[in-house]
Amino acid sequence: xxxxxxxxxxxxxxxxxxxxxxxxxxxxxxxxxxxxxxxxxxxxxxxxxxxxxxxxxxxxxxxxxxxxxxxxxxxxxxxxxxxxxxxxxxxxxxxxxxxxxxxxxxxxxxxxxxxxxxxxxxxxxxxxxxxxxxxxxxxxxxxxxxxxxxxxxxxxxxxxxxxxxxxxxxxxxxxxxxxxxxxxxxxxxxxxxxxxxxx
Numbered sequence: 001x002x003x004x005x006x007x008x009x010x011x012x013x014x015x016x017x018x019x020x021x022x023x024x025x026x027x028x029x030x031x032x033x034x035x036x037x038x039x040x041x042x043x044x045x046x047x048x049x050x051x052x053x054x055x056x057x058x059x060x061x062x063x064x065x066x067x068x069x070x071x072x073x074x075x076x077x078x079x080x081x082x083x084x085x086x087x088x089x090x091x092x093x094x095x096x097x098x099x100x101x102x103x104x105x106x107x108x109x110x111x112x113x114x115x116x117x118x119x120x121x122x123x124x125x126x127x128x129x130x131x132x133x134x135x136x137x138x139x140x141x142x143x144x145x146x147x148x149x150x151x152x153x154x155x156x157x158x159x160x161x162x163x164x165x166x167x168x169x170x171x172x173x174x175x176x177x178x179x180x181x182x183x184x185x186x187x188x189x190x191x192x193x194x195x196x197x198x199x
Contacts, residue, residue, distance in 0.1 A: 010191055011191050011196050011199055012130075012189075012191040012192035012193050012196030013127065013192070013196065014196055014197035015108055015127070016108070016127050016130055016189075016192045016196065017192075017193070017194050017195070017196050017197060018106075018108050018109060018111075018112050019108075019111075019112055019127075019128075019130055019131050019192070020192070020193060020194035021112070021194060023109055023112055023113075024109070024112035024113035024114075025113075027105060027109055027110065027112070027113040028113050031077070031102065031113070033077050033113075035075070036075050036076060036077050037075060037076045037077070037115045037116070037173075038077050038079065038110075038113055038114045038115050038116075039076060039077065039078045039079070039114065039115065039116045039118060039173060040079050040080075040081065040110060040111055040114040040116070040117050040118065041078065041079070041080045041081070041118045041119070041138075042080075042081045042117065042118070042119045042122055042124050043082065043119060043120050043122065043138070044119070044120055044121050044122040060140075060141075061082075064140070064166055065080075065092070065095060065098055066095075067166045068098065068166045068169065068170070069095040069096055069097050069098050071166065071167075071170045072096075072097035072098070072170075072173075073097070074097070076097055076173070077097065077099060078097050078098045078099065079099050079100070079101055079102075079110060079114075080092060080098060080099070080100060080101065081100075081101040081107060081110075108127075111124075111127075111128060112131075114133070115133060115134070116133065116134045116135075116136060116173060117133065117134070117135050117136070118135075118136045118137075118138050118169070118173075119135070119136075119137065119138070120137055120138055120139050120145075121139070121145060121149075121151055121155075125137075125158075125160065126188050126189075129181060129184060129185050129188060129189055130185065130189040130192040132181075132185070133177070134172075134176075134177040135160045135181075136160060136161050136163065136169065136172045136173070137155065137158065137160050137161065137162040137163070138163060138164075138169055139155065139162055139163075139164065140164050140165070158184070159179045159180060159181040159183075159184050160179065160181070161179060
């Protein structure tokens with residue numbers, strides 16, 4: 001109180017305006033995925049700048065992707081956007097259903113084309129929630145992550161399914177959205193709209 005005498009604007013994030021357009025349909029057509037389920041995986045990175053543990057993280061993810069790829073169908077596309085510090089040289093060319101993010105599009109344009117977002121402790125779910133589409137939290141290392149870094153919010157306070165294994169993840173991917181995020185959206189997305197930047 002009384003720290004700032006100017007005007008506060010309570011508005012949506014301009015980056016989220018894309019979620020209120022039909023740009024996703026054009027991208028789905030460009031990707032040849034009109035009749036496919038597009039799943040986007042955007043995990044945060046682990047460790048610290050001094051202790052990145054990249055090799056360990058890449059090994060864990062590699063085992064996970066190998067199992068997941070074998071369980072996905074030809075009607076599913078699984079796009080991955082790793083944190084820049086986590087990128088591997090090989091990418092995901094060895095997988096059938098798992099792909100790296102198309103570089104010709106902005107990240108949120110791909111998100112707008114997605115049917116499901118999978119993340120973990122990343123704040124991207126606050127943005128994607130305004131779409132009303134399904135969000136899945138894949139927190140296989142929850143205990144370790146919370147002891148090392150932690151979050152501002154308790155995972156148990158979030159409405160999204162929180163799972164630990166590839167089998168559980170596939171089950172969630174293949175199931176309809178069955179949780180109520182009404183209060184979450186009301187709390188965190190009240191100002192999101194197509195013309196937030198203009199307003």
